[in-house]
Amino acid sequence: MPVYSEKVMDHFQNPRNVGEIENADGVGELGNPTCGDIMKIYIKVKDDKIEDVKFKTFGCGAAIATSSMVTELVKGKTLEEAEKISNDAVAEALDGLPPVKMHCSNLAADALHLAIEDYKARKEGKGPIGRVETPEHDEDEHDLLEQA
Amino acid sequence: MKIINFDHFAATKMRQEVKDAMEPYFISEYGNPQSIHTLGDEPREALSKARLQAAELLNASSNEVIFTGSGSESNNLAIKGTAFARMDKGRHIIVSKIEHFSVLNAVKSLAKLGFEFSEVPVDKYGTVDPQEVKNALRKDTILVTIGQASNEIGTIQDIKEIAKVVHENSAAYMHTDANTSCGFTETDVKELGVDMLSAAPHRFYGPKGVGLFYLKKGIRIMPLIDGGIQEFGRRAGTENVPAIAGAGAACELAKKEFKDRISHLLPIQKAIKDGVLNSLDEVYLNGHPEKRLPNNLNFVVKYIEGESMLMWLNNNGIMVASGSACTSKILKSSHVLNAIGVDAALAQGSLLISLGEDNTIEDAEYFVKELPAVVKKLREMSPLYEEVMKGNKK
Numbered sequence: 001m002p003v004y005s006e007k008v009m010d011h012f013q014n015p016r017n018v019g020e021i022e023n024a025d026g027v028g029e030l031g032n033p034t035c036g037d038i039m040k041i042y043i044k045v046k047d048d049k050i051e052d053v054k055f056k057t058f059g060c061g062a063a064i065a066t067s068s069m070v071t072e073l074v075k076g077k078t079l080e081e082a083e084k085i086s087n088d089a090v091a092e093a094l095d096g097l098p099p100v101k102m103h104c105s106n107l108a109a110d111a112l113h114l115a116i117e118d119y120k121a122r123k124e125g126k127g128p129i130g131r132v133e134t135p136e137h138d139e140d141e142h143d144l145l146e147q148a
Numbered sequence: 149m150k151i152i153n154f155d156h157f158a159a160t161k162m163r164q165e166v167k168d169a170m171e172p173y174f175i176s177e178y179g180n181p182q183s184i185h186t187l188g189d190e191p192r193e194a195l196s197k198a199r200l201q202a203a204e205l206l207n208a209s210s211n212e213v214i215f216t217g218s219g220s221e222s223n224n225l226a227i228k229g230t231a232f233a234r235m236d237k238g239r240h241i242i243v244s245k246i247e248h249f250s251v252l253n254a255v256k257s258l259a260k261l262g263f264e265f266s267e268v269p270v271d272k273y274g275t276v277d278p279q280e281v282k283n284a285l286r287k288d289t290i291l292v293t294i295g296q297a298s299n300e301i302g303t304i305q306d307i308k309e310i311a312k313v314v315h316e317n318s319a320a321y322m323h324t325d326a327n328t329s330c331g332f333t334e335t336d337v338k339e340l341g342v343d344m345l346s347a348a349p350h351r352f353y354g355p356k357g358v359g360l361f362y363l364k365k366g367i368r369i370m371p372l373i374d375g376g377i378q379e380f381g382r383r384a385g386t387e388n389v390p391a392i393a394g395a396g397a398a399c400e401l402a403k404k405e406f407k408d409r410i411s412h413l414l415p416i417q418k419a420i421k422d423g424v425l426n427s428l429d430e431v432y433l434n435g436h437p438e439k440r441l442p443n444n445l446n447f448v449v450k451y452i453e454g455e456s457m458l459m460w461l462n463n464n465g466i467m468v469a470s471g472s473a474c475t476s477k478i479l480k481s482s483h484v485l486n487a488i489g490v491d492a493a494l495a496q497g498s499l500l501i502s503l504g505e506d507n508t509i510e511d512a513e514y515f516v517k518e519l520p521a522v523v524k525k526l527r528e529m530s531p532l533y534e535e536v537m538k539g540n541k542k
Contacts, residue, residue, distance in 0.1 A: 012456070012459060013463065015529065018528075018529045019529075020534065029531065033492075033493035033496065033532060034481070034492035034493050034496075036453050036454075036455075036472050036481065036496040037453070038531050038532060039531075040531040040534075055529075056529050056530060056531040056534055057529060057530070057531070058451065058452065058453055058496075058530040058531055058532045058533075059453050059456065060453055060454075060455035060456055060459075060472070061455055061456055061459045063453070063456075064456055064529070
């Protein structure tokens, strides 16, 4: 039984919308290099709609696939619609993720929301927000095994 | 597509001779080796033969070899068995910072029962300085356990010198975890001077589900599994005769083919090492440049993450491992890389290769040819690499 679903593998191997947008209207960068995941999502906004979206991700298969999926889900959507998309919805659209990946590598929707927040902040002259660090996993391995 | 196994630390393909040695004990000679009647005769014979084969590989006596269920069990037996047997003498144990989890978690479990442990540091190559072990010894130290070679970075320790220091300066027992090294470096227990040693036949083309444990005559441990008199009373439970027979056969082959195996592995290891370091920028080799196992390489590829590298290589038919947080299942990057001073962010780009007898020079060449495209693809989508490139432009 493969670890990842076919959809995850498809998005990992053929990621949609990879790259950066020059002069993006909003950028959401989220993660922590010591945890192994950083997602950066660029958006171009026109008439309150996400006209274009691109991403760059440093991370595992799940991190790349969720980044790719979230860009596909929100392209052409209104900001309001995009704000409603959750990390869980992204995972669901990929036919699920292994349990261990659900909280660490499943941050693509958060990164997108940050990009929208950044867009709004810039409009008000308060941006850009810059990279937001997620907390490290500092649990002891031994304790984690005992809980498992 | 051809499958290239560069992850032999996870699994080696069992040798046909090993399977042949196991075959009779599944159905035709299914008896219990402890039976006095005829059904026990052949299985008893098989056990005794396997014990001798294992003893010869380790240069031990037959009655110093105990079969367990795994390398991890052997480590647990050494550590907890010593702790429970000697707690009247002291409660302090010494390990290194780069031990396998079956060692580190065993001492952490003991710590919850009131034992104490010290972790001796390693240098940037992952080498334990015997002097550091000496400094960590206390009056109440009952056990020192240091792995003969790291299962991640391949660095080989001077176990002989460490054992000497331990025995000259304390009454502690000396155990070495040779689960990764046995079969690929000398594991002569008399030469090493150890009191206990763990070895894992599945690492050298034997079956899974069986471990070796050397217990020097006169060394006192408490069994972890009480019951009958199997394995000299040190490990009760009806013996897994087929697996033990297979372990014995694997030991005999390992002894007979030892030199050939190493001379087969070294050129492949070198081709990968040179190929990777020459064809990629910002890639580093971890572990000792010379004093390392012939079947292991560990690289850090900067700005990308190990699991995605592993998955792309898998796509090309190449099976590797990584010490990144994402591959660890507990979401923490390798404690071994941390101990040798590799920054946690860089450790995410860890690539762990372990070779075996089915690998060829052509496999190494194919890998060296495929890796740069994988790295390029992942770096192109890495925001960390983007930052570096922009930084360089300024």
